[in-house]
Amino acid sequence: xxxxxxxxxxxxxxxxxxxxxxxxxxxxxxxxxxxxxxxxxxxxxxxxxxxxxxxxxxxxxxxxxxxxxxxxxxxxxxxxxxxxxxxxxxxxxxxxxxxxxxxxxxxxxxxxxxxxxxxxxxxxxxxxxxxxxxxxxxxxxxxxxxxxxxxxxxxxxxxxxxxxxxxxxxxxxxxxxxxxxxxxxxxxxxxxxxxxxxxxxxxxxxxxxxxxxxxxxxxxxxxxxxxxx
Ligand code: DC
Numbered sequence: 001x002x003x004x005x006x007x008x009x010x011x012x013x014x015x016x017x018x019x020x021x022x023x024x025x026x027x028x029x030x031x032x033x034x035x036x037x038x039x040x041x042x043x044x045x046x047x048x049x050x051x052x053x054x055x056x057x058x059x060x061x062x063x064x065x066x067x068x069x070x071x072x073x074x075x076x077x078x079x080x081x082x083x084x085x086x087x088x089x090x091x092x093x094x095x096x097x098x099x100x101x102x103x104x105x106x107x108x109x110x111x112x113x114x115x116x117x118x119x120x121x122x123x124x125x126x127x128x129x130x131x132x133x134x135x136x137x138x139x140x141x142x143x144x145x146x147x148x149x150x151x152x153x154x155x156x157x158x159x160x161x162x163x164x165x166x167x168x169x170x171x172x173x174x175x176x177x178x179x180x181x182x183x184x185x186x187x188x189x190x191x192x193x194x195x196x197x198x199x200x201x202x203x204x205x206x207x208x209x210x211x212x213x214x215x216x217x218x219x220x221x222x223x224x225x226x227x228x229x
Pocket of ligand 1: 012013034035036038039103104107132133134135136184188
């Protein structure tokens, strides 16, 4: 089997992280959640007063701090990964709605994107990696051997995210979550710096009506098609 890079891009809450993580574990690859890296920088900006509640970011201050921001992943005993920001486990914080509400603004800052893309490219140097995000197949790894673009309606994605947050005990409404999904789609698609778009050579997957098992089998088939040569 050839060792390859697998880029999985798509809209927020399209289920791409879960499928990317499971594929990586099944084929013995490293999984990197690039969205978690943007979330970690966002948390840092919030905690250091570099973004207002209204979403106005102090770009110069954030840019200055970027070289010192170490972002890493720690594998847990159950195989899951936790995001570390300068050595601190921030996995719970970065998934909260107050971070989600600001992450697209932070991810639209060119200096943030440049710094994180560089880190991501370094992580992929040895191949054998599954990375999910918005610009992995277009900007981070334009030469990735396998590119998947995941799509699903905003309503389906909001319902998934709402159920996930409810199961964690978060007091949010479906309407709030849907508004956040639609808002993030808009910012992700219209930002000047590497906007979310399907790479020309990506394989599309609309998983709105697929079961998890169907999705996993489809993904494995794509991997075998490309790596088994
Ligand atoms: O996948 P996610 O919802 O955790 O991503 C969080 C945010 O980060 C999302 O609003 C878009 C941004 N993002 C990005 O711009 N580029 C990536 N490669 C990954 C995420």
